[in-house]
Amino acid sequence: MVTYQLREKVEGKESSVQIVIANIFSNHKRLKIGIGVSIKPEEFGSKGTFDQETGRLKDNFIYRKDFINKSKRPSTIVLKNRIEIIESCITETRSSFAKKGRIPTTDEFRVVFDEYRVNKGILASTKVRKNESQVTINKNMVSEFFRNYIEECKNLLINNTPIVKQDTIKKYNSVFNHWLNFEELKKQKFMFSELTEVVVVDFMNSCNLIKSGEVKLKNNYLKSTKCTQNPEGYSKQSIDNISDIFTGIVNKAAAEGIKNDINMLSPKLKVKKAGRRKEYFINEELLLNIIESKPKSKLTQNARDYVILATTTGMRYQSIIELSSQKIEYINVDGNDIPIVKNIAKKTDDITYSILFKHALEIYKSNGDSFPKFYALSYLNDGLRKLFRELKINDKLSINHNTYGGVDFVTQELVSDHLSSHDCRSTFITNLLLHGVNRDTVKSMTHEHNSGDAFSLYDKTTTFDKVKLFYLATKDLNSDVYTY
Numbered sequence: 110m111v112t113y114q115l116r117e118k119v120e121g122k123e124s125s126v127q128i129v130i131a132n133i134f135s136n137h138k139r140l141k142i143g144i145g146v147s148i149k150p151e152e153f154g155s156k157g158t159f160d161q162e163t164g165r166l167k168d169n170f171i172y173r174k175d176f177i178n179k180s181k182r183p184s185t186i187v188l189k190n191r192i193e194i195i196e197s198c199i200t201e202t203r204s205s206f207a208k209k210g211r212i213p214t215t216d217e218f219r220v221v222f223d224e225y226r227v228n229k230g231i232l233a234s235t236k237v238r239k240n241e242s243q244v245t246i247n248k249n250m251v252s253e254f255f256r257n258y259i260e261e262c263k264n265l266l267i268n269n270t271p272i273v274k275q276d277t278i279k280k281y282n283s284v285f286n287h288w289l290n291f292e293e294l295k296k297q298k299f300m301f302s303e304l305t306e307v308v309v310v311d312f313m314n315s316c317n318l319i320k321s322g323e324v325k326l327k328n329n330y331l332k333s334t335k336c337t338q339n340p341e342g343y344s345k346q347s348i349d350n351i352s353d354i355f356t357g358i359v360n361k362a363a364a365e366g367i368k369n370d371i372n373m374l375s376p377k378l379k380v381k382k383a384g385r386r387k388e389y390f391i392n393e394e395l396l397l398n399i400i401e402s403k404p405k406s407k408l409t410q411n412a413r414d415y416v417i418l419a420t421t422t423g424m425r426y427q428s429i430i431e432l433s434s435q436k437i438e439y440i441n442v443d444g445n446d447i448p449i450v451k452n453i454a455k456k457t458d459d460i461t462y463s464i465l466f467k468h469a470l471e472i473y474k475s476n477g478d479s480f481p482k483f484y485a486l487s488y489l490n491d492g493l494r495k496l497f498r499e500l501k502i503n504d505k506l507s508i509n510h511n512t513y514g515g516v517d518f519v520t521q522e523l524v525s526d527h528l529s530s531h532d533c534r535s536t537f538i539t540n541l542l543l544h545g546v547n548r549d550t551v552k553s554m555t556h557e558h559n560s561g562d563a564f565s566l567y568d569k570t571t572t573f574d575k576v577k578l579f580y581l582a583t584k585d586l587n588s589d590v591y592t593y
Contacts, residue, residue, distance in 0.1 A: 111199060113144075113172040113192065115153055119453060121434045123147040126188060127270065128195055133203065135212040140219060141270050145231055146191045148184050153177075191231065198225040251299045252292060254362050255285050284354040286330040291315045293326055301362055304369040310377050313352055317342040352378055389506040389524060389532055390539040396420060396590045400468050402500055409499055412492030414472050414481050419533030420540070421466040421591065423555040426489070426530040428452050432480035437465060437473060442577050447593070448473075449576055450480075461572045463554060464580055467592050490529045497525035541583070541591065550582045 110131045117124040125147045131139035150156075150170040157169030177189050202222045206213045213221070226232035248254045259281050265271050266278065273281075291312045292298055299308070318324040320331070321342035337343060343351075356378060359369055371378075391399075400417060404410040419429055431453040439446040440462075448465040465473065473480055483489055505521045534555070541551045553575040583591055 111196065115148075115150060115170060116143075118150045118170045119431065119434060120150055120156075123149050126153070126191075130199065130218075133212070134215050134218060136214045138215045140215045142219070142222075143268055143270055144191055144195050146188050148188055152180065152182050152185050153188070194229050194231055195226075198222055198229060198231075201225050248362070248365070249300050249302070249367055251301055251304070251359075251362075252285075252288060254301070254367070255281075255288060255358055258358065258361065259285060280350075280354055281358075283332070284351050284358075286332065287316045287319075287351060288312070288355065289330040290319050290326060293328055293330070294319070294324065301359070301367045301369045304359065304371050306372050306375040306377050309352065309355065309371060312355065313348050316351055317348060387506055387508055387527060387532070389528075390536040391416070391420060391532065393540060393588060393590050395502060395504070396536070396540075398500055398502070399496070400590070402496075404496060405499055406495075408484065408488065408492040409496040411481065411484055412489060412496040415483055415489060415530065416493065416496070416533055417468050417472055418480070419530065420536040421469045422450075422452070422463040423534055423537035423551075424452055424463060425454070425534060426483075426486055428454055429530075430483050433482045435480065436478070437470075438462075440573060440576060442580050447576075447580050462576050464576055464583075466590070468590065486530065493528045493530065494525050497528055540588075544583075544586050544588060544591065546582050546586075550579055554579055 110129075110133075112129050114127050114129060115124040116127060125143050125145075127141050127143050129139060129141050134140070154170040154173055154176055155168075157167045157171075177185055177192070180186070180189075199222065202218060202225055205221055206218070223232060248257065259278065262271070262273050262278050262281065266273075266275060294315055315324070319326060319329070320337050321340060322336035323342075356371070356373060359371060360373070363369060396416070399413055402413060404413050415429060418424070418432070419426075422429075424432075432450065435451050435453075437448045437450050440449050441447070448470050449462045450465060452461045452463040454461070484492060502525060504524045506524050506527065508520050508522055508527065538551055538555060542548065580593075584593060586592065
């Protein structure tokens with residue numbers, strides 16, 4: 110079976126096309142590969158119909174050969190031509206194995222298939238995965254397995270068939286470099302069979318000692334060898350993250366039959382306390398000041414608009430930046446047309462709907478019936494802090510400092526030095542709870558997926574049902590911010 114699909118299905122936004130090959134391999138797996146062409150969903154297939162029961166679009170922008178063949182759009186013609194070449198490569202690859210009287214595994218098929226793609230000029234030779242039989246790797250050695258796994262993740266990402274995102278690969282690299290430092294410190298290359306929870310805790314301690322500058326290495330493999338600002342070293346959360354990623358790699362090796370002696374349930378492997386943590390939300394009085402403000406720069410104007418949208422919809426930053434490609438829709442509740450907009454949750458890959466309160470709707474209308482585009486996260490956070498300074502907001506917040514191996518303490522610092530996009534989400538939740546809105550009603554607008562508990566399994570309310578219930582719970586609030 111051969112078919113095609115889009116990596117993402119956001120209208121108006123180009124997405125890479127992937128081919129899915131199944132039911133022809135000896136290991137009964139399927140192969141998913143990017144074909145090197147990107148296209149908008151509406152140029153790839155037809156929009157699906159909304160399923161009231163699941164709250165999702167059914168048969169949304171799925172591949173149909175007749176749709177592609179009929180289209181005269183330049184981008185679709187490019188896709189059609191690429192599909193013809195891809196399918197000729199598949200035919201030739203299958204033929205080469207048939208002549209040998211063999212049914213290939215997915216890996217064997219991929220190697221030959223990539224060679225045909227290179228020959229036809231649709232794949233750069235530098236992107237062809239190396240035949241594993243040509244590379245000798247001692248996977249029983251921790252550093253070799255770790256390095257090889259990262260390379261595998263990179264190759265799959267290059268060929269548009271990722272199993273993890275680029276950010277995750279960066280985290281893997283960082284922890285891998287920490288591990289190389291640990292082996293440098295111990296003057297030893299570790300085998301998986303030598304790993305115990307004592308070794309992992311020693312690794313965590315060494316990460317902190319090296320990064321804090323207490324221990325110096327002749328060869329430091331970290332990208333940045335600067336010491337942490339806090340002399341005690343990393344936050345507890347940072348050490349926890351390193352531990353989680355490392356034990357995750359160990360578990361991947363175990364899944365391949367490479368044994369270790371780590372007790373994964375040992376409490377020694379988790380620090381449990383978070384790192385530097387803020388306790389803050391923007392109260393309604395401050396929100397009104399922000400809504401009524403006249404920012405002095407494009408950056409602070411962008412920050413003001415973000416605050417209003419995020420604190421009244423509860424969306425994450427990743428969802429807010431998707432709004433620029435969305436148009437509002439209306440849902441009728443008790444004879445009232447209520448504006449709603451798609452909430453595209455990148456973190457969970459869910460698409461739900463959020464209600465627009467009055468001030469969020471004003472931003473949409475004042476921007477020519479569209480949502481503004483927002484700066485990259487680092488610039489946006491800088492804009493949020495500058496906005497608070499412009500408005501002379503001198504509120505302070507509590508910051509809990511929990512350093513690994515250090516003493517916990519609390520400081521009072523200016524909000525304008527620490528405000529971030531995430532505080533807008535906590536503002537939405539906290540303000541509505543303070544108004545007496547039911548916790549589950551608020552949660553339905555912020556956490557789109559089921560929690561997996563028994564109650565969620567029997568909850569058959571649709572996305573639109575949740576939107577209606579949220580409107581009914583908030584339409585009479587005594588608030589100048591959360592009003593329609």
